[in-house]
Amino acid sequence: MLEINDINVYYGAIHALKGVSVTVEEGQIVTLIGANGAGKSTTLRTISGLLKPKAGQVMFEGKSIAGMAVHNIVKLGISQVPEGRRIFANMSVLENLELGAYTRSDSKGIREDMDKIFSRFSRLAERKPQMAGTLSGGEQQMLAMGRALMSRPRLLLLDEPSMGLAPLLVKEIFSIIKEINASGTTVLLVEQNANMALSIAHKAYVLETGRITLSGTAEELAASEAVRKAYLGG
Amino acid sequence: MEAGSIAHQFVQQLINGVSLGSIYALIALGYTMIYGILKLINFAHGDIYMVGAYVGFFATSILKLSFFPALLMAMVVAAVVGMVIERVAYRPLRNSPKIAILITAIGVSLFLEYGGMLLVTPQPRTFPAVFAAELYNFGGIVINSQQIVILAISIALMIILTYVVQKTKAGKAMRAVSFDTDAAKLMGINVDQTISFTFAVGSGLAAAAGVLVGIYYNSIDPLMGIMPGLKAFIAAVLGGIGVIPGAMAGGIILGIIEAMVSGFISSTFRDAAAFGILIIILLFKPSGLMGKNVREKV
Ligand SMILES: Nc1ncnc2c1ncn2[C@@H]1O[C@H](COP(=O)(O)OP(=O)(O)OP(=O)(O)O)[C@@H](O)[C@H]1O
Numbered sequence: 028m029l030e031i032n033d034i035n036v037y038y039g040a041i042h043a044l045k046g047v048s049v050t051v052e053e054g055q056i057v058t059l060i061g062a063n064g065a066g067k068s069t070t071l072r073t074i075s076g077l078l079k080p081k082a083g084q085v086m087f088e089g090k091s092i093a094g095m096a097v098h099n100i101v102k103l104g105i106s107q108v109p110e111g112r113r114i115f116a117n118m119s120v121l122e123n124l125e126l127g128a129y130t131r132s133d134s135k136g137i138r139e140d141m142d143k144i145f146s147r148f149s150r151l152a153e154r155k156p157q158m159a160g161t162l163s164g165g166e167q168q169m170l171a172m173g174r175a176l177m178s179r180p181r182l183l184l185l186d187e188p189s190m191g192l193a194p195l196l197v198k199e200i201f202s203i204i205k206e207i208n209a210s211g212t213t214v215l216l217v218e219q220n221a222n223m224a225l226s227i228a229h230k231a232y233v234l235e236t237g238r239i240t241l242s243g244t245a246e247e248l249a250a251s252e253a254v255r256k257a258y259l260g261g
Numbered sequence: 262m263e264a265g266s267i268a269h270q271f272v273q274q275l276i277n278g279v280s281l282g283s284i285y286a287l288i289a290l291g292y293t294m295i296y297g298i299l300k301l302i303n304f305a306h307g308d309i310y311m312v313g314a315y316v317g318f319f320a321t322s323i324l325k326l327s328f329f330p331a332l333l334m335a336m337v338v339a340a341v342v343g344m345v346i347e348r349v350a351y352r353p354l355r356n357s358p359k360i361a362i363l364i365t366a367i368g369v370s371l372f373l374e375y376g377g378m379l380l381v382t383p384q385p386r387t388f389p390a391v392f393a394a395e396l397y398n399f400g401g402i403v404i405n406s407q408q409i410v411i412l413a414i415s416i417a418l419m420i421i422l423t424y425v426v427q428k429t430k431a432g433k434a435m436r437a438v439s440f441d442t443d444a445a446k447l448m449g450i451n452v453d454q455t456i457s458f459t460f461a462v463g464s465g466l467a468a469a470a471g472v473l474v475g476i477y478y479n480s481i482d483p484l485m486g487i488m489p490g491l492k493a494f495i496a497a498v499l500g501g502i503g504v505i506p507g508a509m510a511g512g513i514i515l516g517i518i519e520a521m522v523s524g525f526i527s528s529t530f531r532d533a534a535a536f537g538i539l540i541i542i543l544l545f546k547p548s549g550l551m552g553k554n555v556r557e558k559v
């Protein structure tokens with residue numbers, strides 16, 4: 028479904044991705060783990076078109092999308108929940124979700140999807156008119172995920188959805204990610220919480236300072252000595 | 262002055278101030294919306310107001326249009342001019358240092374002023390009397406029917422704008438881009454289109470102000486946008502730059518202050534009062550009356 032091939036991405040003179048290749052098969056959860064500054068967010072930002080790779084390809088369903096405008100990439104079916112959630116704090120929960128459906132015009136389908144999201148994230152249902160900036164961290168994460176789902180993505184990119192959340196909430200978020208995947212959405216999940224990420228993923232990649240150093244099935248990586256030492260605390 | 266006549270004068274100046282202020286508000290809205298979305302003080306904005314006044318002038322004098330069609334035509338032409346300016350002058354500099362766009366905006370402003378002189382001559386023109394100015398006298402307080410028209414149209418436009426910004430898809434996109442451009446892109450919003458739309462709306466409102474002023478003061482010239490442009494900028498800063506209701510309030514407040522200074526002190530201090538307000542605001546509350554103390558986005 029998604030194939031990133033040997034991409035090189037720069038921030039000015041900083042060489043952030045040095046030949047990263049990642050493949051995401053349809054229907055799977057693929058996780059990208061790595062330490063701070065490894066280039067995980069940069070990878071997702073490049074897929075979404077916020078950054079343009081200097082070299083290498085990004086193929087989505089056989090089509091090259093590197094260099095395409097961000098809004099057109101969203102229209103193709105790739106939606107991202109960015110790091111730090113980036114919800115529209117000065118707008119209501121409902122308006123945030125409406126913006127998530129910006130690329131769509133089927134008002135009936137939008138309403139149905141919104142109902143689905145409110146039943147999946149019942150805490151949001153009670154807070155439709157509330158300003159998004161006044162939601163708790165967990166609620167904001169749910170809103171960001173609901174908002175991203177409103178475009179009916181076929182590929183969902185999640186950038187550290189567990190960041191800053193209490194353990195119980197992290198569990199809840201991860202079980203929701205599994206549900207989203209089970210209902211047919213392919214997921215590329217970036218996480219520092221390697222334990223949790225590996226527990227739900229099919230496939231995993233380890234990113235270190237701009238390079239993929241390890242990859243395999245989630246079980247393989249969870250069992251690997253190197254990963255256990257560096258990311259799983261033993 | 263005795264007490265009765267002071268109260269009289271106060272009410273009279275309040276009326277004058279509100280009608281002048283609603284003009285400032287219409288122009289200030291464009292400043293604030295464009296700042297909100299691009300973080301750019303569009304110095305050419307006052308000149309768009311002048312363009313609107315001229316389109317209104319030619320529409321009524323040469324095309325013999327009546328008031329509403331002329332107003333609409335001025336708004337549409339100015340909207341197109343605004344979009345062209347953004348496309349040609351500002352968009353290529355989107356990723357350049359802010360100072361480059363700022364200098365370009367000053368360049369565009371000078372271009373419109375002196376290009377305007379070339380095109381329509383520097384000679385002031387007398388705006389045709391689109392409707393007769395009737396004076397209504399309410400126990401000594403005089404209201405000009407044109408003031409009523411100015412106020413009614415300004416209020417109607419502000420209501421429509423509020424509706425568009427709050428309720429429509431384009432308006433929501435505009436707020437989203439202002440708040441967080443990258444997040445807005447990730448929603449599938451076409452940011453270039455949204456910025457174009459913002460310039461169109463802001464320019465249309467300025468043009469409406471231009472036509473209303475043309476009717477009220479009868480006289481227009483290619484440099485007429487400079488002073489109201491600055492005043493409207495002050496109004497936008499006073500209300501909180503980037504905040505739409507702030508621009509409305511800032512415009513009205515500034516209009517009232519100017520009218521009071523003219524009425525009770527002297528009209529020669531009117532402009533000084535406006536710039537004094539700018540200095541005070543910048544010193545004590547740079548975020549403006551309705552602005553939040555937001556950090557500069559990185
Ligand atoms: N806007 C930027 N300008 C310059 N350098 C940047 C920018 N954003 C990221 N970088 C650099 O690129 C590298 C990769 O950053 P990135 O944000 O992709 O890391 P990450 O793996 O997502 O880290 P984290 O887990 O902390 O989110 C880092 O060295 C970072 O300093």
Ligand SMILES: [Mg+2]
Pocket residue numbers: 067068069110186
């Ligand atoms: Mg990151």
